[in-house]
Amino acid sequence: MVNYTKAPEGIIGHGYFATTLQKAIGIARKNSIWPLPFATSCCGIEFMATMGAHYDLARFGSERLSFSPRQSDLLMVMGTVAKKMGPVLKEVYMQMAEPRWVIAVGACAASGGIFDTYSVLQGIDRVIPVDVYVPGCPPTPEQIIDGIIKIQDLIANEGLHYRNSVEYKKLLNSYGID
Amino acid sequence: MEEDISKYTDPADIAHEEHKEFITLNLGPTHPATHGVFQNVLTMDGEFIEHTEQTIGYIHRAFEKIAEHRPFYQITPLLDRMNYCSAPINNMGWHMTVEKLLDIKLPKRVEYLRIIVMELARISDHLVCNSVIGVDSGALTGFVYLFEKREEIYEIYEEICGYRLTTNMGRVGGFERNFSDLAWIKIKKFLKEYPIVLKEFEKLLLRNKIFMNRTIGVGSIAGEKALNYGFTGPNLRAAGIDYDVRVMNPYSSYEDFSFDIPIGTQGDTYDRFTVRGEEMWQSLRIIQQAIEKIEKMDDKHTFHADYSNVVLPKKEQVYNNMEALIYHFKIVMGEIDAPKGEIYHCVEGGNGELGFYLVSDGGRTPYRLHFRRPCFVYYQAIGEMIKGGMLSDAILTMSSMNIIAGELDA
Amino acid sequence: MFSVDNNVVEILKVKLQEQFASDVSSFEILKDIPTFTITKTKIIELFRFLYDDDELQFRFLTTLCGMHFPDSDQPFGMVYHLHSFKNNLRIRIKSFTSSEDLVFPTVTVIFKTANWMEREAYDFFGIKFSGHPNLKRILNMEDIDFFPMRKDYPLEDQSREDKNDKMFGR
Numbered sequence: 001m002v003n004y005t006k007a008p009e010g011i012i013g014h015g016y017f018a019t020t021l022q023k024a025i026g027i028a029r030k031n032s033i034w035p036l037p038f039a040t041s042c043c044g045i046e047f048m049a050t051m052g053a054h055y056d057l058a059r060f061g062s063e064r065l066s067f068s069p070r071q072s073d074l075l076m077v078m079g080t081v082a083k084k085m086g087p088v089l090k091e092v093y094m095q096m097a098e099p100r101w102v103i104a105v106g107a108c109a110a111s112g113g114i115f116d117t118y119s120v121l122q123g124i125d126r127v128i129p130v131d132v133y134v135p136g137c138p139p140t141p142e143q144i145i146d147g148i149i150k151i152q153d154l155i156a157n158e159g160l161h162y163r164n165s166v167e168y169k170k171l172l173n174s175y176g177i178d
Numbered sequence: 179m180e181e182d183i184s185k186y187t188d189p190a191d192i193a194h195e196e197h198k199e200f201i202t203l204n205l206g207p208t209h210p211a212t213h214g215v216f217q218n219v220l221t222m223d224g225e226f227i228e229h230t231e232q233t234i235g236y237i238h239r240a241f242e243k244i245a246e247h248r249p250f251y252q253i254t255p256l257l258d259r260m261n262y263c264s265a266p267i268n269n270m271g272w273h274m275t276v277e278k279l280l281d282i283k284l285p286k287r288v289e290y291l292r293i294i295v296m297e298l299a300r301i302s303d304h305l306v307c308n309s310v311i312g313v314d315s316g317a318l319t320g321f322v323y324l325f326e327k328r329e330e331i332y333e334i335y336e337e338i339c340g341y342r343l344t345t346n347m348g349r350v351g352g353f354e355r356n357f358s359d360l361a362w363i364k365i366k367k368f369l370k371e372y373p374i375v376l377k378e379f380e381k382l383l384l385r386n387k388i389f390m391n392r393t394i395g396v397g398s399i400a401g402e403k404a405l406n407y408g409f410t411g412p413n414l415r416a417a418g419i420d421y422d423v424r425v426m427n428p429y430s431s432y433e434d435f436s437f438d439i440p441i442g443t444q445g446d447t448y449d450r451f452t453v454r455g456e457e458m459w460q461s462l463r464i465i466q467q468a469i470e471k472i473e474k475m476d477d478k479h480t481f482h483a484d485y486s487n488v489v490l491p492k493k494e495q496v497y498n499n500m501e502a503l504i505y506h507f508k509i510v511m512g513e514i515d516a517p518k519g520e521i522y523h524c525v526e527g528g529n530g531e532l533g534f535y536l537v538s539d540g541g542r543t544p545y546r547l548h549f550r551r552p553c554f555v556y557y558q559a560i561g562e563m564i565k566g567g568m569l570s571d572a573i574l575t576m577s578s579m580n581i582i583a584g585e586l587d588a
Numbered sequence: 589m590f591s592v593d594n595n596v597v598e599i600l601k602v603k604l605q606e607q608f609a610s611d612v613s614s615f616e617i618l619k620d621i622p623t624f625t626i627t628k629t630k631i632i633e634l635f636r637f638l639y640d641d642d643e644l645q646f647r648f649l650t651t652l653c654g655m656h657f658p659d660s661d662q663p664f665g666m667v668y669h670l671h672s673f674k675n676n677l678r679i680r681i682k683s684f685t686s687s688e689d690l691v692f693p694t695v696t697v698i699f700k701t702a703n704w705m706e707r708e709a710y711d712f713f714g715i716k717f718s719g720h721p722n723l724k725r726i727l728n729m730e731d732i733d734f735f736p737m738r739k740d741y742p743l744e745d746q747s748r749e750d751k752n753d754k755m756f757g758r
Contacts, residue, residue, distance in 0.1 A: 038208060040214070040215050040236070040237050040583065041237055041259065041583060042258075042259055042262035042344055042584065045262055045263060045306075045343060048306075048325065049325065049329065049332070052321075052322060052325035052329070053326050054325075067209070067210040080237055080239055082235070082236055082237050082238050084236050084729045085207065085236040088207055088208065092208060114256070115239045115240070115244070116744050117239060117240040117243060117743055117745070118741075118742075118743070118745045119238045119239065119240050119727075120239055120240070122745070137344060138343055138344060140342065234726065234727065235725075235727040235728060238727040242712070242737060243737055243743055244743060247743055278619065279619075403700075405647065405648060406700050406701065407700050408648070408699070408701030427676070519618065520618050520619070520623070520680075522621055522669055522678070522680065524650075531650070533669075535651065535653065535667070535669070537655075546653075546655060548651065548653040548667075550651035550669075554704065554705075554708075555651075555705070557704075558700070558701070559700075
């Protein structure tokens with residue numbers, strides 16, 4: 001018994017299936033994400049458990065981890081990001097090619113977590129735009145997978161021209177990224 | 179033409195003689211092979227490493243500063259995040275430090291329970307290190323098999339304290355609840371099934387010709403030099419010196435257990451791999467002895483010391499007894515003052531001697547708390563260990579040292 | 589727990605009196621660890637003596653850290669923990685200085701492990717070490733101008749505007 005992903009809405013006929021280009025590309029993109037695990041601390045170990053055989057992120061299409069930002073779609077920031085690390089994170093984000101998504105895994109990446117100190121960046125959304133936040137300290141692998149599924153929903157519903165739109169450019173400019 | 183071989187042993191000489199250029203390679207802070215965020219700027223002559231410069235601090239979270247603003251039991255969750263692969267050892271070490279300050283003696287059953295938890299944590303730490311050495315040399319399958327067993331250790335933690343990774347396990351004076359029957363069933367099942375998987379993993383790598391060629395003689399350090407650099411733990415034992423805090427300064431009744439300390443000969447990557455593997459077998463032995471000792475005891479219910487100043491009273495008493503209510507309030511709000519004193523206590527963590535230097539001035543928070551973090555101390559020596567070797571050897575050396583970024587920067 | 593062998597402690601006390609009579613003060617045993625204070629200028633001589641002595645053999649530097657006592661007249665101090673494997677004895681050595689003369693001699697000449705530990709003490713307290721091979725900040729960013737672990741520096745980042753004090757009772 002094999003599970004297929006659900007087909008998008010469209011017109012079914014005898015020997016053909018017609019849907020919008022956006023839905024077709026969305027379904028192809030969402031089931032073949034290449035994540036970049038940017039693991040800094042404890043959440044990274046929970047990510048290693050998510051990639052293991054028990055929780056198995058690969059069933060959702062993320063079989064191939066890419067450590068090069070040029071070849072990845074999803075930047076998974078897992079763990080605390082210190083102020084020293086902020087510029088490094090921004091460099092990695094700027095090297096990624098469009099379309100790119102960012103998921104902030106863990107309380108430290110989302111908002112600084114329990115470390116309200118002079119040296120910790122209080123949330124990565126101070127340097128890069130974030131799509132999904134996964135709370136938890138560390139989040140259990142089920143929660144991380146839940147976050148990936150939400151990213152998949154975002155990817156499936158994204159407009160084809162969103163990355164060239166004025167709204168997206170304004171978002172990037174607010175972070176100082178051209 | 180006769181070649182003068184001695185001229186080619188020191189890369190600096192070659193460069194000077196033949197006007198070679200060195201290239202600078204940046205290894206990190208984000209790199210798949212460095213498991214954690216630390217940077218190594220390598221100056222390389224082709225494939226050989228000439229000089230390195232390390233930069234750390236990319237995950238500096240100011241633990242020592244935070245600890246000055248938190249009451250004693252609120253520092254425990256902070257310490258989970260230091261060496262997050264074996265969080266219970268950090269928790270137990272801290273509790274023992276505070277117990278030493280307050281002069282609390284624990285019942286034997288509590289100490290044996292602590293030993294079971296600490297040895298499970300040691301197994302889970304060495305498991306990560308060894309499987310990651312396999313991954314870095316190309317053997318990805320061992321990682322998947324061992325991590326399945328690590329999930330079982332996580333289930334045991336969940337049964338005991340409620341969470342998987344950052345456990346906040348135990349309290350000053352013992353544990354927060356007795357181990358449930360399900361926890362004992364899971365521990366015994368783990369003891370029966372883990373040796374089989376560990377033997378399979380060792381068959382994959384231990385006498386594998388490719389692995390041995392890649393790791394023997396790589397990144398070696400002599401025993402005396404290691405001692406001068408402050409090495410402790412499996413890295414020092416691989417270099418031939420048998421210093422183990424559990425034997426030299428026994429804590430939590432380790433003197434009642436019989437176990438061996440494996441040591442290596444050369445201090446290279448292969449020795450570190452085998453020492454960690456053998457320590458896992460010894461940890462299993464200790465857990466087996468602890469279970470037998472606990473089952474022989476008549477007392478099956480003690481899980482904390484009888485010290486009302488730090489141990490929370492039972493909930494039935496809190497609702498019915500005025501004194502218990504007052505103690506509950508004072509303990510939870512952190513209003514119990516600690517005595518003045520200076521304590522240094524160390525435990526054998528997954529990476530070596532994890533020390534806590536606590537200075538208390540009589541308030542509700544420590545005046546100064548300094549952590550002796552083993553990773554921070556021995557990472558200094560990496561420059562010497564990888565100099566003159568190849569880049570791929572450097573990767574294996576770094577992963578065999580088990581550098582955990584949380585402990586490096588704290 | 590640590591048990592102190594009183595014979596060795598007596599030998600240590602006698603030898604310290606012989607070699608460093610006026611520079612050693614307040615020798616006491618605090619919860620199993622003999623502790624004493626030494627004047628700053630004699631630190632290297634003391635460590636060399638403890639290292640080379642055949643009976644004592646303090647050849648392992650466990651840790652060193654900085655201290656700040658703002659109310660005393662010698663506010664900055666260093667605390668060293670040494671360990672002798674032969675006698676299974678740990679000792680704690682303290683040394684203080686005033687804030688005008690915030691320089692200590694480096695012990696990297698004897699123990700290579702002190703290299704990064706002294707850099708950490710410099711990063712946190714601003715204590716300089718004369719003769720250190722590479723005295724730079726190690727854990728914080730290179731360009732900051734404050735020393736975070738001093739008691740007068742606050743824990744939280746003061747430049748945040750998004751914290752609502754009314755909600756969190758500050």
